[in-house]
Amino acid sequence: MVSGIILTSTVKYVIGVGMAVLALPSPWLGWLLTSIGGILGISVWVYWGDRIQFWYIERSRRKGGNPKKFSKKNRWLAKVRKEGGLPVLALLGPTVISLPISCFIATGLGLSKWKIWQAMSLSVMVWGAIFFGLLIFFDIDLSHYFRHIL
Numbered sequence: 001m002v003s004g005i006i007l008t009s010t011v012k013y014v015i016g017v018g019m020a021v022l023a024l025p026s027p028w029l030g031w032l033l034t035s036i037g038g039i040l041g042i043s044v045w046v047y048w049g050d051r052i053q054f055w056y057i058e059r060s061r062r063k064g065g066n067p068k069k070f071s072k073k074n075r076w077l078a079k080v081r082k083e084g085g086l087p088v089l090a091l092l093g094p095t096v097i098s099l100p101i102s103c104f105i106a107t108g109l110g111l112s113k114w115k116i117w118q119a120m121s122l123s124v125m126v127w128g129a130i131f132f133g134l135l136i137f138f139d140i141d142l143s144h145y146f147r148h149i150l
Contacts (some may be wrong), residue, residue, distance in 0.1 A: 009037025038124035045103035
């Protein structure tokens with residue numbers, strides 16, 4: 001069960017939190033395991049996000065096409081950067097967007113991997129503190145909500 005929580009947290013953090021709330025007796029252990037899983041996932045996705053984008057550009061060049069400088073994707077990335085950039089992606093990444101997608105978008109913005117890793121990891125730990133802090137400090141039982149979702 002522990003490895004399932006960690007592996008699920010690497011892809012969809014909120015589902016990993018739900019599994020931890022439902023299966024683990026200690027919220028502190030749940031926070032630790034989901035944070036480890038989220039940070040592990042961020043490490044993998046930030047590294048592979050850069051590699052996948054490089055592979056995609058090289059593949060399109062080999063096929064004879066040049067990546068468009070003013071494509072819809074590039075315009076959308078410029079809009080994301082202008083509207084909030086990395087802070088917004090880090091805020092929404094673990095909960096609303098999945099970690100892989102938010103990491104791919106962040107690497108597409110051309111930011112340093114270290115900054116992306118820091119912001120996303122901090123976001124995962126803060127969201128974990130919010131979810132598990134509700135249980136620890138305010139005795140709000142989230143298992144009722146997660147049972148209906150999962």
